[in-house]
Amino acid sequence: xxxELCETTIIDKKSVEAIKKAMIERGTADRLAxxxxxxxxPTRIKIIYALSKKRLCVCDLSATLGMSQSAVSHQxxxxxxxxxxxxxxxxxxxxxxxxxxxxxxxxxxxxxxVNEQKER
Amino acid sequence: xxxELCETTIIDKKSVEAIKKAMIERGTADRLAxxxxxxxxPTRIKIIYALSKKRLCVCDLSATLGMSQSAVSHQxxxxxxxxxxxxxxxxxxxxxxxxxxxxxxxxxxxxxxVNEQKER
DNA sequence: TGAACATATGAACAATTGTTCATATGAGAT
DNA sequence: ATCTCATATGAACAATTGTTCATATGTTCA
Numbered sequence: 625x626x627x628e629l630c631e632t633t634i635i636d637k638k639s640v641e642a643i644k645k646a647m648i649e650r651g652t653a654d655r656l657a658x659x660x661x662x663x664x665x666p667t668r669i670k671i672i673y674a675l676s677k678k679r680l681c682v683c684d685l686s687a688t689l690g691m692s693q694s695a696v697s698h699q700x701x702x703x704x705x706x707x708x709x710x711x712x713x714x715x716x717x718x719x720x721x722x723x724x725x726x727x728x729x730x731x732x733x734x735x736x737x738v739n740e741q742k743e744r
Numbered sequence: 745x746x747x748e749l750c751e752t753t754i755i756d757k758k759s760v761e762a763i764k765k766a767m768i769e770r771g772t773a774d775r776l777a778x779x780x781x782x783x784x785x786p787t788r789i790k791i792i793y794a795l796s797k798k799r800l801c802v803c804d805l806s807a808t809l810g811m812s813q814s815a816v817s818h819q820x821x822x823x824x825x826x827x828x829x830x831x832x833x834x835x836x837x838x839x840x841x842x843x844x845x846x847x848x849x850x851x852x853x854x855x856x857x858v859n860e861q862k863e864r
Numbered sequence: 865t866g867a868a869c870a871t872a873t874g875a876a877c878a879a880t881t882g883t884t885c886a887t888a889t890g891a892g893a894t
Numbered sequence: 895a896t897c898t899c900a901t902a903t904g905a906a907c908a909a910t911t912g913t914t915c916a917t918a919t920g921t922t923c924a
Contacts, residue, residue, distance in 0.1 A: 636800075733850045
């Protein structure tokens with residue numbers, strides 16, 4: 625075994641073993657982390673918010689956020705790669721929208737959490 | 745006005761203006777992003793997952809994840825700062841648990857999203 | 865009081881990130 | 895074809911990140 629750490633004491637060995645056994649796999653953890661990370665930037669949060677209101681092309685999204693087309697396009701790629709947004713080509717334009725309902729749910733849960741923190 | 749970008753064409757001016765007006769504030773976007781970012785790391789994902797199973801002290805969490813106490817403690821601070829986890833001192837130990845139900849909801853929605861992507 | 869233990873934290877480092885600038889691609893219009 | 899427009903992408907850079915190592919804090923027990 626490689627992962628044996630002798631460093632720390634274990635207080636509740638039973639629980640540790642049980643949770644260790646049930647632990648999510650490396651790949652799953654990575655994928656979840658990547659997905660959250662993709663939402664972990666103010667620019668991309670604004671993009672998600674804007675797209676939750678309406679399907680938008682890149683140039684209108686740039687105008688909405690007051691950011692360069694390049695910056696927005698780079699960020700869209702990240703969201704695209706993690707399937708957080710989907711897109712449709714229409715002539716010269718490319719229209720983006722949220723990929724599925726989970727995205728908006730996560731967004732809303734996060735808003736609730738943040739608002740609840742404020743109230744305390 | 746400072747934020748005038750002349751660079752891009754606007755296709756749907758009405759929508760752009762409407763969404764611009766309804767856009768979330770800078771502070772809110774930052775806070776949301778920070779919260780998502782805090783979840784955007786495999787180590788912290790595993791911590792959240794472990795704590796969703798059971799309240800755990802730092803040393804048991806270290807053992808569960810097979811990581812150093814220091815590394816876990818640093819990550820816990822990030823989760824603590826964003827109120828994603830709460831803690832309780834008990835003798836020499838400090839027990840951590842998820843702060844509220846939104847955290848687990850977000851986690852679960854993300855799992856659903858990731859699983860749905862796999863199926864496609 | 866002092867020793868042992870659980871946790872937190874500061875400094876340091878490589879690795880990753882978000883933006884800008886310049887340029888490429890690819891579609892529609894002339 | 896050529897020109898223009900909408901979008902994508904590569905390179906470069908400062909800024910931020912996660913871990914390790916060393917050390918500090920604070921609690922319990924003798």
